[in-house]
Amino acid sequence: MSSKKIHVSELRPGMYVSKLDRDWLDTPFVMQGLLIESREDIEILSEYCEHLWIDVNPSQQQLNSSPVKAAVSIAPKVAPPYKTEIKEEHRRVSKTFKHARELTSSLLDEVRLGAAIDTNNAKDTVNGCVESVLRHPDAMMWMSKIREAREYTSDHCLNVCVISVAFGRHLGYSEEKLQQLGLCGLLHDVGKMRVPVEIIDKPAALTPKEYNLIKAHTVHGRNMLLEAKNIYAGAIDVAYSHHERVDGQGYPRKLKASDISRFSKIIAIVDAYDAMTADRVYSPAKTSTEALKIIYSERGKQFDDQLALEFIQTIGLYPAGSLVELYSGQIAFVVETNQLRRHLPKVILMLDKDKKPYKQEKLLDLSFIESGELAHDKLIKQVWVDGSFGLSIRDYQKRGLVLKRGFA
């Protein structure tokens, strides 16, 4: 197939784009390869790249299996609207999240000391998260980016709860189902409380024996939850099966894809995403985009194909709490995602183009680029790992997030 490099202004409906001057995952088009169907496709692409390559004689198969159609088919039918303004939800959520952190940490500490799992405590934690995510998922998603180095397992469990609830919201789940899914997320790694901390936090490669001890957390988790009172049965299954893979190479049972529950497949993706985006003793944190690229490449192998694509749609290009650089050179935190135009979120500007801090942070709605009220150099150029440029969301939150009136 011969391809031709053209300027984006030369693009017309009916052309098949095979390559961009940037990575596909940095655009709203999930798949590689794209049949241009409308002026809107061209407008979106023109915001992302200057040059692209078109196939001169696209095959019938390319024209039929348009990735745009695939991307549309995996998008939610109707994105649930935000029920509250982000500033309102931030006001509520810091207390809720702090409380959820304390409850999760004490629940796991007690389990480590041999106590039974406090299911009421776990349900309270999950229900608070579900209520917030249903009002506006970005406040909880922002909070999930704040990590305490010493509390990895506890933070990870709560984060998997929050992110899986946001994923379930995207999938259109009912409140009851979200509560069940969140509980599965919160308790998926409870079996790690039976694994020595030195092994979990070992800053070097594990021996085969140590790796077996880690893998046993799935069996411990199942056994511990079987003994818990009034526990949702799905949580037992997820604790047991969240390391199974759809290619049958997972553990502990090497289940086939058809034998792995949907909730276990969901938690497997969220678990991997949160682990990859956290700083660990043995590997530095990846950006959200890098983690999504790995999930994309592992679909059909480690992860369920369709759910992996849905998850990428849920998280989007720039989830709340991401540290981003604009083409202007300014550095900002994403504070609210744009459900229709995922590449145009609302941000808080932290550093100017010379990377000098603003005396007072500025709030900016990048969707004004579309109306021409903001220049194109305010488009996001790239995502940075939290902590880059000396900016950490944890420090910023500690100083007190202030969202001003008029920013909605």
Ligand SMILES: [Fe+2]
């Ligand atoms: Fe696990």
